[in-house]
Structure formats: C-alpha cells, structure tokens
Amino acid sequence: MGLFSFLKEKFLHKEKKADTILTYDKGLNKAKKAFTDKINKLTPDDSIPNNYFERLEEILIEADVGINLTTNIINNLAKTIKEEKIRSLSAANEALVSEMFKDYMKEENIVNDISFNETPTVLLVVGVNGVGKTTSIAKLANRYLKMNKKVMLAAADTFRAGAIEQLKAWGERLKIEVITGAVNSDPASVAYVAAKKAKEQNVDLLIVDTAGRLQTKVNLMNELSKIARVIKKEIPNAPHETFLILDATTGQNGVIQAKAFNEATKITGAVITKMDGTSKGGILLAIRHDLNIPVRFIGLGETLDDLKEFDINLYLHGLCVEE
Amino acid sequence: MAFEALTDKFSSIIKRLKGETYLTEKNMEEMLKSIRLALLDADVNYKVVKEFVNNVKNKALGQEVYKKVNPSQMITKIVHDELVTLLGSTDSEIKYPTTRPIIVMLVGLQGTGKTTTAGKLAKYFQEKLHKKTILAACDIYRPAAIDQLEQISKQVNATFFSLGKENPVTIAKKAKELAFNEHYDALILDTAGRLQIDEQLMDELKNIKAEVSPDEILLLVDAASGQDAINVALAFNEKLGLSGCIMSKLDGDARGGASLSIRHLTNVPIKFIGIGEKLIDLDAFHPDRMADRILGMGDVVSLVEKVKDQIDEKEMEKESKKMLSGSFTLDDMLHQMKQVKRLGSLSGILKLIPGMPKITDEQKEKAEQEMKNFEVIINSMTKEEREHPEILKNSRKIRIAKGSGKTSYDINRVLKKYEQMKEVTKRMKDYRKNGGRGLPPGMNFPGAF
Numbered sequence: 001m002g003l004f005s006f007l008k009e010k011f012l013h014k015e016k017k018a019d020t021i022l023t024y025d026k027g028l029n030k031a032k033k034a035f036t037d038k039i040n041k042l043t044p045d046d047s048i049p050n051n052y053f054e055r056l057e058e059i060l061i062e063a064d065v066g067i068n069l070t071t072n073i074i075n076n077l078a079k080t081i082k083e084e085k086i087r088s089l090s091a092a093n094e095a096l097v098s099e100m101f102k103d104y105m106k107e108e109n110i111v112n113d114i115s116f117n118e119t120p121t122v123l124l125v126v127g128v129n130g131v132g133k134t135t136s137i138a139k140l141a142n143r144y145l146k147m148n149k150k151v152m153l154a155a156a157d158t159f160r161a162g163a164i165e166q167l168k169a170w171g172e173r174l175k176i177e178v179i180t181g182a183v184n185s186d187p188a189s190v191a192y193v194a195a196k197k198a199k200e201q202n203v204d205l206l207i208v209d210t211a212g213r214l215q216t217k218v219n220l221m222n223e224l225s226k227i228a229r230v231i232k233k234e235i236p237n238a239p240h241e242t243f244l245i246l247d248a249t250t251g252q253n254g255v256i257q258a259k260a261f262n263e264a265t266k267i268t269g270a271v272i273t274k275m276d277g278t279s280k281g282g283i284l285l286a287i288r289h290d291l292n293i294p295v296r297f298i299g300l301g302e303t304l305d306d307l308k309e310f311d312i313n314l315y316l317h318g319l320c321v322e323e
Numbered sequence: 324m325a326f327e328a329l330t331d332k333f334s335s336i337i338k339r340l341k342g343e344t345y346l347t348e349k350n351m352e353e354m355l356k357s358i359r360l361a362l363l364d365a366d367v368n369y370k371v372v373k374e375f376v377n378n379v380k381n382k383a384l385g386q387e388v389y390k391k392v393n394p395s396q397m398i399t400k401i402v403h404d405e406l407v408t409l410l411g412s413t414d415s416e417i418k419y420p421t422t423r424p425i426i427v428m429l430v431g432l433q434g435t436g437k438t439t440t441a442g443k444l445a446k447y448f449q450e451k452l453h454k455k456t457i458l459a460a461c462d463i464y465r466p467a468a469i470d471q472l473e474q475i476s477k478q479v480n481a482t483f484f485s486l487g488k489e490n491p492v493t494i495a496k497k498a499k500e501l502a503f504n505e506h507y508d509a510l511i512l513d514t515a516g517r518l519q520i521d522e523q524l525m526d527e528l529k530n531i532k533a534e535v536s537p538d539e540i541l542l543l544v545d546a547a548s549g550q551d552a553i554n555v556a557l558a559f560n561e562k563l564g565l566s567g568c569i570m571s572k573l574d575g576d577a578r579g580g581a582s583l584s585i586r587h588l589t590n591v592p593i594k595f596i597g598i599g600e601k602l603i604d605l606d607a608f609h610p611d612r613m614a615d616r617i618l619g620m621g622d623v624v625s626l627v628e629k630v631k632d633q634i635d636e637k638e639m640e641k642e643s644k645k646m647l648s649g650s651f652t653l654d655d656m657l658h659q660m661k662q663v664k665r666l667g668s669l670s671g672i673l674k675l676i677p678g679m680p681k682i683t684d685e686q687k688e689k690a691e692q693e694m695k696n697f698e699v700i701i702n703s704m705t706k707e708e709r710e711h712p713e714i715l716k717n718s719r720k721i722r723i724a725k726g727s728g729k730t731s732y733d734i735n736r737v738l739k740k741y742e743q744m745k746e747v748t749k750r751m752k753d754y755r756k757n758g759g760r761g762l763p764p765g766m767n768f769p770g771a772f
Binding site (some may be wrong): 058061062063064066067128129130131132159160161162163165166168169170214215216247249250251252253254256257274276277278279280282283302 | 360363364365366368369432433434435436438464465466467468469470471472474475478518519520545546547548549550551552554555572574575576577578580581600
C-alpha cells in the first residue's frame with residue numbers, strides 16, 4: 001500500500017471522529033480554500049503544468065512554510081515525480097502531501113492528549129506575548145474537566161497588567177481554583193505554592209500560566225527555567241508537559257521562538273492558536289522539521305470548545321488537496 | 324534589534340562580493356539569490372520580494388558607470404535605495420489638530436499589542452507632548468481587557484474611561500464627549516482584537532469610525548507576522564481607511580519584514596515602532612533610518628556618492644597603468660595620495676566606512692599631518708630625485724631636510740613609504756600576470772594610510 005492510499009484509508013475510517021472533522025473544516029475552510037483554489041487554478045486539465053514547482057514554491061512560502069523547508073519539499077517531490085513517472089496533477093499533489101506527511105511524522109507515533117501517568121500532572125504553558133496563552137489554558141482546562149479530571153490553574157504571569165484577573169475570570173467561569181500571587185511577585189514562588197497545593201488536594205492536572213516573553217530576553221528566559229526547577233522541588237517529574245503556544249500568524253521567527261523556548265525549558269508540544277483566521281500556519285511544519293516539536297492542539301476560535309487535537313492528515317489535506 | 328539578522332545577511336552577501344572589481348552576471352546572480360533568501364526569511368511578502376529583486380537587478384545591470392567603485396558598494400547603494408522606496412521615502416508624522424482633542428483609534432488582530440501600545444501612546448502624548456489624554460476601553464470581549472487598560476492608565480497618569488460592557492460605539496461616543504467637554508488634548512480608543520474576516524466585528528469598527536471620526540486609525544502589526552500580514556492590512560485598510568501602522572515587538576529578533584510589504588502594497592505608512600515592554604518603549608518610525616539599519620553599514624551611500632564625484636576615473640586609469648609599467652616615481656606616489664585626499668578630510672572618510680575601528684581624533688590628526696609632511700618633502704626635491712629616488716644619499720637628504728624644514732628622519736619615512744608602495748605595485752603586477760583582476764586579495768588601496 002502506497003503512503004497516499006494509506007492516508008485515504010485512514011480518512012475513510014475517521015467517521016467516528018466526525019465532530020473533529022466538522023470543526024476543523026469550519027475553521028480551516030477559509031485557509032484551505034485559498035490554498036486549494038491556487039493549486040487547482042494551475043491547470044484546466046489534469047496534466048502537470050510547466051510552472052508547477054514555481055507556483056508551489058509561492059504557495060508554500062505564502063503559507064509561511066519558509067524557504068528552506070519549501071526548497072526541501074520541492075526537491076524531494078521533483079525526485080519522486082521523476083522516479084515514479086508521475087504525469088497527472090492530482091497524482092503530483094498526492095505525492096506532495098505524502099512528502100509533507102513523511103517529513104512531519106518522521107516515523108514517530110505522536111500522542112496528542114496529555115497522559116496522566118502521575119498525579120498531579122503538571123503542564124507548563126509558555127510563549128511570546130499575545131499568542132493566546134491564557135485563552136488556550138482555559139480551553140485545555142475545559143477539555144480535561146470534561147474528561148472528569150480535577151484541574152487547577154496557577155497565575156505565574158505576575159507581570160502583564162490584567163493577566164491575573166484574566167485567568168481568575170476563566171477560573172470562575174470554569175469553576176476551578178486559581179492560585180495567584182501579588183502583582184510583580186516572583187512567578188516561581190506562585191508556581192511553587194501551586195505545585196504544593198495541587199499535591200495536597202490531589203489535583204489531576206495543574207496548568208501553570210506564564211508571562212509572555214520575547215525569546216531574546218535572557219533574564220526572562222532564565223526565569224522560565226527557574227519556574228520549572230522550583231516545581232520539581234515539590235513534584236520531581238514535573239513539569240510533565242511544557243506546551244509552547246504559537247500564533248498561526250507567526251512567520252519565520254516561529255522557528256527561532258521554538259528553539260529558544262526549547263532550550264530554556266524542554267518543549268513537549270506546541271499549540272497553534274488563531275487557526276480560524278486566514279493564516280495558514282505553515283511555520284508548524286518548519287518547527288517540526290527543524291526541532292522535532294509536534295503540534296498537539298490547534299485553536300480554531302474564541303469559544304472554550306474551539307480547541308481540537310491536531311491531526312496532520314487533516315491539516316495537509318485541508319491545505320493541499322481536498323476542497 | 325529586530326533588523327540585525329537581516330543586516331548580518333546583507334553584510335555577508337556584500338562581503339562575498341568584496342574584492343571583485345566588476346559586477347558580472349555570475350556574481351550578480353548569486354548576490355540576488357542571497358538577497359531573495361534573506362528577505363523571504365525576514366517574512367517580506369513573496370510578491371514584494373520578487374519585485375524587489377527584479378528592481379535591484381535591473382538597476383545594477385543598467386549602470387555601467389559604477390564600474391569605478393567596487394560592486395559591493397554599488398549593490399549596497401542600490402539595495403538601500405530600493406529599501407527606502409519600499410518603506411516609503413518620507414517620514415509620516417501625526418498631525419495634531421490645534422483647537423480640539425486628537426482622536427486616535429487602535430485596531431488589529433488579537434495579541435498584536437493594542438492595549439500596551441495604547442498605554443505607550445498615552446505616555447508619549449502626556450510626557451513628550453504635554454497632552455492631557457484619555458484612554459477609553461472599547462474592548463468589551465477579552466476577559467480582563469478593561470482591567471488591563473485601567474492599570475496602564477494609572478501607570479501613565481492618563482484618565483481612564485470605561486462603561487463596562489456597554490456597546491463599544493456608545494463607549495467611543497461618550498469618551499469623545501468627555502474629551503471635548505473637559506478640554507482634553509487627546510483621546511485614545513483601545514478596541515478589541517479581531518480577525519479581518521469577522522464581518523460583524525469589522526462593522527463595529529466601521530460604526531465607531533462613523534460615530535467619532537478619528538484623526539488617526541492605526542493598525543497594530545506584530546513584528547513576527549508572517550506572509551498573511553499583508554492580507555490583514557489590506558482588509559483593515561479597505562474597511563476603515565487606515566492612516567498608519569504601528570509595528571510592535573521589534574525588540575525581539577523578529578525581522579519585521581511585514582513592514583516592508585505593508586508600506587509597499589497598501590501605501591499605509593508605518594508611524595511608530597514598539598521596542599520593548601515598558602511603557603516608554605515607543606519610537607517614531609523613520610523609513611530612511613530603518614533602511615540604513617537593515618543594511619547596517621554606516622552611511623555607505625554618501626561614501627559611494629563622494630567617491631563617484633571626486634575620483635577622476637581617467638586619472639586613476641593612467642595611474643594604475645603607470646604602476647603596472649613599473650615606472651612608479653615619488654611624483655606618482657604624491658599624486659595618488661592627493662587623489663585620496665580629494666575625497667575630503669581623512670577623518671570624514673573614515674567615519675563613513677562601516678566596520679572601521681574607532682579612531683581617536685589624535686590618530687586622525689596624526690595621519691593627516693603625515694600626508695602634509697610628505698607633500699612638503701617631495702616638493703623640495705629636484706625632478707631627477709623624484710623620478711629616481713635611489714640617488715638620494717645623505718648629502719641630498721640634508722639639503723631636502725633644510726629646504727622643507729624637516730629632519731632627515733622624516734625624509735627616510737617618505738622613502739620607506741615609497742618602497743612599500745613600490746612593493747605593492749610589484750605584487751599587483753605578478754597577480755595580474757597570473758590572471759587576477761583588480762587588487763590582490765587582502766591588499767589595500769595603495770596610497771591610503
């Protein structure tokens with residue numbers, strides 16, 4: 001079975017997850033429409049047009065995949081097309097998706113959901129300013145509350161005006177406890193207190209919100225490492241997960257962000273937010289390619305239920321093939 | 324700073340070209356490829372990059388006259404000019420009405436920094452321009468957005484205005500009334516972040532605009548924005564008629580390529596840049612300075628222009644032919660030194676050369692003094708002495724020293740310099756004989772100190 005038929009097979013058996021597909025489709029619709037229209041416009045019949053690779057380059061770059069990975073994908077695709085004597089556009093597109101799929105999966109098995117191997121499980125949430133960390137935390141909390149987990153939040157963003165209030169507001173709406181400190185107090189101490197309380201109260205999941213920081217601010221990046229260290233004092237294996245929140249509108253700086261945060265505190269997954277806009281979020285492919293960081297969840301809107309598990313098949317097909 | 328990475332790239336591209344005397348199709352291709360990569364990596368829009376690279380190519384190939392300066396300088400000038408064109412060639416400042424408060428409305432996607440920037444603008448208005456300012460909270464959607472603006476208002480001593488979760492159009496209207504009735508100088512409206520495809524919320528902005536007719540509608544753009552930034556700007560501009568952009572988060576290492584695209588494709592000028600999280604971190608945007616920063620090469624452009632104006636090409640050619648024929652005399656050396664001197668005072672030139680180690684005023688003066696000394700000494704020689712310096716023995720040196728008012732030590736220095744330059748000539752001859760063009764690698768312009 002070729003890889004693409006394998007993908008198709010997988011899709012056919014996806015019906016039980018119809019709910020996911022629907023929201024995905026709704027959210028990704030605008031993004032994918034632009035992309036697919038472009039590909040389809042390449043040629044009226046099903047032959048591979050002369051400017052196929054040139055247009056492909058434009059499409060991938062405009063989706064923020066980045067010039068390096070784009071060149072990489074195109075070179076590999078050209079090789080496949082030549083070797084397998086592919087003549088039709090649809091087959092070429094299928095080969096393209098397979099190429100991108102292989103590049104993303106790296107023959108690994110990616111589990112999106114947090115596995116609760118230990119109680120409490122600690123999730124540290126990091127990212128630059130304005131990517132939607134706090135909102136994503138509320139959505140994640142909501143997801144695990146629905147799975148009957150006991151969830152607690154820690155407001156370790158003591159810097160941004162209104163940040164503590166924002167998390168508290170979500171806590172009230174979700175009816176869960178939010179551990180806070182004073183404005184401008186040491187975020188590590190808030191995290192420490194929260195870890196302690198989470199242990200005492202048998203919380204399943206403690207989500208620690210941190211202040212947005214640009215990855216170039218050395219002191220603030222050190223502060224992140226410190227937060228992770230301090231939590232370990234109470235819960236030695238914590239943080240079990242560290243999610244990097246990435247804005248789908250982010251360009252090539254996304255790779256630099258991911259690299260820097262990964263160095264400060266080992267990133268176990270990314271959450272791509274604002275995918276309901278017109279940005280294609282192609283940087284997630286580059287981040288996976290360069291740094292092995294998988295996307296775990298995807299934000300498709302502003303309501304609590306707009307957080308979905310990331311599925312590379314859906315993503316690529318939404319972007320490249322299906323209408 | 325944000326543009327440093329791009330700057331580094333340009334520098335390394337240009338470095339690669341250094342030492343090559345002429346632009347050829349081959350080194351040009353490589354150069355253009357690198358420029359393209361650098362710009363795409365900086366998130367400049369794909370189409371803008373295409374156009375940019377074409378413009379640079381056409382300009383470079385069309386300008387053979389520039390053969391006299393080295394290609395790296397020429398490319399720098401062309402790239403610089405194109406960048407300035409792209410960024411908009413004039414500064415765009417905010418115009419303040421004199422008889423009533425200025426109304427500024429901030430709009431943009433979620434998380435681009437509207438609320439923080441509202442605070443920065445308020446601080447700028449209050450402290451730099453002494454304008455009494457109101458900050459009005461029109462973001463009724465994001466949890467705690469109102470709290471955030473209230474806290475910021477306190478920090479910058481601006482008046483905070485909120486009607487809770489009232490309709491944002493009403494909030495804007497009431498805030499305007501307050502600003503007019505209480506004789507404020509400025510009103511800043513902080514609106515909720517929204518997607519440009521959210522018609523309902525876009526209509527809300529349109530209604531606010533119709534209600535209060537803002538003097539400035541400024542779009543916040545994150546410096547890390549990718550290729551889609553241009554679509555966002557186009558949509559906001561179409562709906563609202565933007566008066567400008569503010570690029571936020573330029574204190575990171577994001578390269579802000581979107582600023583190039585937006586200015587070029589929408590004609591909306593960038594008016595401010597956000598350069599830090601503190602409330603004083605807001606700067607006016609200057610396109611020419613930004614272009615200089617992208618190139619990171621000091622004022623190379625004026626150097627190129629100076630060189631172009633003042634070096635007499637024909638004379639240079641005669642000079643180098645003479646050097647290569649081997650008949651290099653003290654007169655030739657003096658002549659060459661004068662050519663360099665014509666470029667202006669040495670210190671002026673040094674200042675224009677990027678990457679030049681800082682030279683103290685004392686050192687500069689010394690170098691210029693030395694050139695003057697050389698001239699006086701050579702002028703005190705006979706024609707024969709100048710053409711055949713090897714005949715200069717002790718008695719002649721004493722005579723020249725007396726005539727020029729210098730010591731024989733000074734005269735020996737002139738002769739030593741002459742020997743050095745002659746050596747350069749010899750090496751150049753060998754180099755050319757072996758097929759090299761221009762100066763051998765690592766060799767400086769002869770005659771320069």
